[in-house]
Amino acid sequence: xxxAFLIPLLLLVSTSAFAYDINVPVTYDTLKNGMRIIVVPxxxxxxxxxxxxxxxxxxYEQFSRSGLSHMYEHMMFxxxxxxxxxxxxKESVWLAKIDSVDKIIFSLKSHGIFDTSAQTVKLRKEISxxxxxxxxxxxxxxxWELYMGNGGTHLNAWTADDMTAYIVTxxxxxxxxxxxIESDRMxxxxxxxxxxxxxxxxxxxxxxxxxxxxxxxxxxxxxxFYLAHPYxxxxxxxxxxxxxxxxxxxxxxxKQFYTPDNAVIILVGNIDPKKAVADIKxxxxxxxRAATPKQEVVTREPQPIGETRFxxxxxxxxxxxMMFHTPGYDNDDLYKLDxxxxxxxxxxxxxxxxxxxxxxxxxxxxAENAVRLNNGYFExxxxxxxxxxxxxxxxxxxxxxxxxxxxxxxxxEMERIKNTIRMxxxxxxxxxxxxxxxxxxxxxxGSWKAMLQYPDRIAAIKPEDVPxxxxxxxxxxKATVGVLLQxx
Amino acid sequence: MRKxxxxxxxxxxxxxxxxxxxxxxxxxxxxxxxxxxGWKVPxxxxxRQVLDNGxxxxxxxxxxxxxxxxxxxxxxxxxxxxxxxxxISSLLTSIMRLGGTAAYHSxxxxxxxxxxxxxxxxxxxxxxxxxxxxxxxEYMDTCLYILSQVLFHPAFEEKKVKKETSxxxxxxxxxxxxxxxxxxxxxxxxxxxxxxxxxxxFPETIGRITRxxxxxxxxxxxxxxxxxxxxxxxFSKRNLAQKLAVLFPxxxxxxxxxxxxxxxKPIAKCIVVNKPITQSYIRxxxxxxKRPNDDFYAVQLLNTVLGGEGxxxxxxxxxxxxxxxxxxxxxxxxxxxxxxxxxxIEFQTKNETASRAIALSLEEVKRIRESGITDEELSHAKxxxxxxxxxxxxxPADIVDNYADNEFLKRPANHYAVYPDKVNALTKxxxxxxxxxxxxxxxxxxxxxxxxxxxxxxxxxxxFSLRSQKPRVAVGVADSLFRAK
Numbered sequence: 020x021x022x023a024f025l026i027p028l029l030l031l032v033s034t035s036a037f038a039y040d041i042n043v044p045v046t047y048d049t050l051k052n053g054m055r056i057i058v059v060p061x062x063x064x065x066x067x068x069x070x071x072x073x074x075x076x077x078x079y080e081q082f083s084r085s086g087l088s089h090m091y092e093h094m095m096f097x098x099x100x101x102x103x104x105x106x107x108x109k110e111s112v113w114l115a116k117i118d119s120v121d122k123i124i125f126s127l128k129s130h131g132i133f134d135t136s137a138q139t140v141k142l143r144k145e146i147s148x149x150x151x152x153x154x155x156x157x158x159x160x161x162x163w164e165l166y167m168g169n170g171g172t173h174l175n176a177w178t179a180d181d182m183t184a185y186i187v188t189x190x191x192x193x194x195x196x197x198x199x200i201e202s203d204r205m206x207x208x209x210x211x212x213x214x215x216x217x218x219x220x221x222x223x224x225x226x227x228x229x230x231x232x233x234x235x236x237x238x239x240x241x242x243x244f245y246l247a248h249p250y251x252x253x254x255x256x257x258x259x260x261x262x263x264x265x266x267x268x269x270x271x272x273x274k275q276f277y278t279p280d281n282a283v284i285i286l287v288g289n290i291d292p293k294k295a296v297a298d299i300k301x302x303x304x305x306x307x308r309a310a311t312p313k314q315e316v317v318t319r320e321p322q323p324i325g326e327t328r329f330x331x332x333x334x335x336x337x338x339x340x341m342m343f344h345t346p347g348y349d350n351d352d353l354y355k356l357d358x359x360x361x362x363x364x365x366x367x368x369x370x371x372x373x374x375x376x377x378x379x380x381x382x383x384x385x386a387e388n389a390v391r392l393n394n395g396y397f398e399x400x401x402x403x404x405x406x407x408x409x410x411x412x413x414x415x416x417x418x419x420x421x422x423x424x425x426x427x428x429x430x431x432e433m434e435r436i437k438n439t440i441r442m443x444x445x446x447x448x449x450x451x452x453x454x455x456x457x458x459x460x461x462x463x464x465g466s467w468k469a470m471l472q473y474p475d476r477i478a479a480i481k482p483e484d485v486p487x488x489x490x491x492x493x494x495x496x497k498a499t500v501g502v503l504l505q506x507x
Numbered sequence: 508m509r510k511x512x513x514x515x516x517x518x519x520x521x522x523x524x525x526x527x528x529x530x531x532x533x534x535x536x537x538x539x540x541x542x543x544x545g546w547k548v549p550x551x552x553x554x555r556q557v558l559d560n561g562x563x564x565x566x567x568x569x570x571x572x573x574x575x576x577x578x579x580x581x582x583x584x585x586x587x588x589x590x591x592x593x594x595i596s597s598l599l600t601s602i603m604r605l606g607g608t609a610a611y612h613s614x615x616x617x618x619x620x621x622x623x624x625x626x627x628x629x630x631x632x633x634x635x636x637x638x639x640x641x642x643x644x645e646y647m648d649t650c651l652y653i654l655s656q657v658l659f660h661p662a663f664e665e666k667k668v669k670k671e672t673s674x675x676x677x678x679x680x681x682x683x684x685x686x687x688x689x690x691x692x693x694x695x696x697x698x699x700x701x702x703x704x705x706x707x708x709f710p711e712t713i714g715r716i717t718r719x720x721x722x723x724x725x726x727x728x729x730x731x732x733x734x735x736x737x738x739x740x741x742f743s744k745r746n747l748a749q750k751l752a753v754l755f756p757x758x759x760x761x762x763x764x765x766x767x768x769x770x771x772k773p774i775a776k777c778i779v780v781n782k783p784i785t786q787s788y789i790r791x792x793x794x795x796x797k798r799p800n801d802d803f804y805a806v807q808l809l810n811t812v813l814g815g816e817g818x819x820x821x822x823x824x825x826x827x828x829x830x831x832x833x834x835x836x837x838x839x840x841x842x843x844x845x846x847x848x849x850x851x852i853e854f855q856t857k858n859e860t861a862s863r864a865i866a867l868s869l870e871e872v873k874r875i876r877e878s879g880i881t882d883e884e885l886s887h888a889k890x891x892x893x894x895x896x897x898x899x900x901x902x903p904a905d906i907v908d909n910y911a912d913n914e915f916l917k918r919p920a921n922h923y924a925v926y927p928d929k930v931n932a933l934t935k936x937x938x939x940x941x942x943x944x945x946x947x948x949x950x951x952x953x954x955x956x957x958x959x960x961x962x963x964x965x966x967x968x969x970x971f972s973l974r975s976q977k978p979r980v981a982v983g984v985a986d987s988l989f990r991a992k
Contacts, residue, residue: 041572041573064901065544065546065897065901066901096818159819159824159828160819160828163818163819164819164887165536167890167891168890168891168894169890170890170896170897170898171895172898173898190546190897190898191544192543192545196536196539199533212829215829218830218832219828219831219833220834222786222831222833222855222856223834225786225855225857226786226834226835229784230686230784230785231685232684232685233684301532302532334684335681335684336677336680336684366621367617367620367621375674376614376670382677404673405677434622435621435622438624438643439624442642442643443624445573445574445643446574446641448572449904451901
């Protein structure tokens with residue numbers, strides 16, 4: 020059962036793996052409606068990073084509706100009953116008309132009649148006519164204007180597979196504006212200018228994927244890597260899905276996921292935690308939970324039964340990318356895979372040293388351990404020189420992995436990794452916004468506290484742990500391999 | 508039963524009391540009563556030192572975290588590269604970091620930097636060369652020593668010169684894979700013709716660069732009197748100043764680097780570069796000025812209203828929000844102290860709507876030039892330019908970095924302190940005058956990267972026709988346009 024009252028919890032946590040103490044004074048709270056609050060005060064600055072994270076993203080989407088979380092990332096700026104409108108009562112008349120036509124389009128779509136059909140085109144024309152009438156009552160981009168006119172910086176929003184964030188950094192005396200706007204957006208969203216914004220998202224997709232060869236390659240590769248899990252859906256959505264979104268689709272998505280019990284507010288900067296918690300309760304406390312609790316994704320990737328290989332010729336720098344399945348969070352092996360990533364990466368890492376420095380075959384090479392909630396991946400990437408044979412690079416990568424499967428890394432390599440983790444930890448604390456995102460990410464995975472425990476968990480790994488982890492996860496017979504070659 | 512009733516009544520009474528004692532949420536954001544900020548722009552003077560060796564340094568102690576960072580600016584840039592050897596400053600800076608030093612072989616240097624998780628870098632842009640280092644504060648002495656080795660004692664190992672040159676050539680081969688860099692290059696060429704800022708490195712210009720050229724250039728520009736540094740972190744200010752005075756050579760009477768004269772000289776009214784993509788990348792450019800210039804702040808306000816401020820700007824409303832024609836649409840008023848900048852409008856839209864989006868943008872240019880801006884727009888634009896200052900000066904590192912940059916640009920020491928007054932003094936008439944002076948649609952140069960056939964097929968939109976601009980069509984990124992001098 021959820022706790023039904025406020026439980027203020029002040030935690031001054033210092034990391035123990037370091038030779039020095041770093042206090043991260045975190046205040047953590049949960050409102051009655053399930054909304055979580057994390058506050059980290061820093062009186063050295065005159066600003067506060069204000070971020071509202073919803074634990075929703077493309078992993079909660081389905082075929083035909085991929086990218087809806089991202090679409091809503093855009094639509095959240097279109098206002099509420101009180102924002103972006105000069106007279107909501109009058110505007111509602113036209114919104115209702117748009118809504119009724121949208122319902123017909125939604126119904127046609129469910130019968131396989133798409134947005135390009137003559138019938139739907141006619142209905143969309145009707146919507147455009149209503150839209151023109153509604154426009155008389157729209158106060159353009161008032162939310163953006165309010166934030167920017169009050170010293171807002173870093174104003175934006177972003178969507179990932181498991182999280183969507185609405186972000187702004189404000190002068191320390193203007194934080195109440197964030198509570199006002201975000202509580203209103205959570206309670207009373209209005210889907211204004213839906214159809215024109217759908218076009219904007221299509222332009223974004225063209226810009227980010229269709230016309231960026233390397234991004235297009237990775238989008239396809241990711242979808243080949245995940246066989247069953249919705250991680251295979253691109254966060255921005257497939258083009259045909261975007262083209263057929265309706266207001267009805269978005270509305271049901273929003274009702275399900277954009278509720279206080281699926282959100283965390285994180286404030287980092289010059290702010291009194293006690294007052295912040297009281298103010299957040301005041302603004303958000305009455306917003307109800309979702310009518311139906313969020314359904315978590317139960318699908319897990321099946322064990323691959325063989326190699327998947329994908330070769331593309333495009334106008335792009337040639338590269339080879341190898342992906343291996345890893346467990347979801349939390350699992351001790353993930354920390355060991357982070358160590359493996361560090362051994363292979365960096366200018367003095369094994370991949371760069373061999374492929375770039377010694378063999379002169381590549382322009383870069385690195386590894387990444389991508390930790391995800393349900394199923395992650397370990398990736399090895401090498402950028403090839405113009406005349407390099409990818410098979411030769413693949414062979415060398417296999418040799419380097421085989422060496423690590425046999426012999427533990429050196430003491431010096433382990434020392435390097437620990438220093439890298441320490442440096443990274445301290446660097447992350449230097450940015451209010453960066454710290455906020457790190458806390459959110461760990462909270463999403465389970466608990467923000469894991470962020471502080473991370474250096475100790477890495478420090479506990481011994482060189483002899485590495486060969487075992489390599490053997491367990493880096494199986495080339497079950498890898499997904501993408502090869503991007505220069506178009507002739 | 509009776510007890511329950513009493514309890515219920517009590518609860519009702521307490522709840523009523525709670526509601527009456529709890530302040531209501533303001534009816535609108537304008538009703539929120541904000542407390543005063545109580546913050547002023549910090550001044551840079553107390554951080555500035557001229558060290559015993561003549562080095563100008565802005566130094567701030569910051570013991571919040573066990574961290575150290577230093578950055579520096581050198582007066583030189585890619586526009587100073589000798590003719591026919593374009594790319595030399597980029598190559599030089601990468602080899603300084605990677606080609607070993609007097610004290611360390613290149614492999615050893617990489618190993619030490621990685622072992623202690625340091626960051627050490629040197630890089631070149633068009634009007635400045637920058638360097639930086641950062642580390643956990645316990646490794647500060649080692650990090651500073653390594654930086655001094657990289658900056659003043661690079662070894663230019665033959666093998667590494669060859670290696671980095673070959674990697675540079677690979678990068679050149681793929682620099683136009685994505686459309687954005689093509690637009691950048693084509694725009695510079697369109698606006699500056701043969702200005703040094705529009706010249707690109709090519710394999711033949713890289714091929715002419717010898718090791719001796721690199722050694723000579725390094726000697727010429729990496730001089731203490733030609734640079735400014737900013738440092739912050741957990742250290743003693745006095746101690747760091749002493750170290751920098753020893754590790755950086757003594758300043759000599761050598762002159763500052765001189766930048767070449769560059770002017771805006773459009774090459775054609777319209778340039779279209781063919782690239783088989785689904786969108787057109789478009790930039791509409793106009794000549795501006797070199798700073799300092801009295802019109803600068805009025806132009807900044809003008810730009811904020813027209814397209815400089817994301818969604819709320821006029822271009823954002825019209826092209827993106829109303830019509831859904833672009834994801835990115837904005838305008839930019841360049842700020843450049845070395846050569847005249849330009850004012851431009853940029854967006855990406857599907858090839859079929861290129862002319863339509865240009866026509867809409869032109870309408871907005873004409874409208875702001877004829878009618879100026881409203882009181883509300885002026886007030887909002889001023890807030891946008893001024894109220895973000897607390898975020899710009901958030902940490903001691905920000906303060907010293909901003910003031911080092913300020914001195915590099917030769918602006919007065921009180922630049923940031925007087926900035927709000929300068930902006931607040933401007934009127935709608937000033938902004939209108941700036942619009943009339945700088946935003947003449949007849950002077951616009953159009954640069955477009957996209958699928959030429961699709962763009963021209965749809966070039967029938969009322970209000971604008973690309974064909975009527977008599978475009979120079981470049982067949983692709985291999986076109987002589989990019990090589991022209």
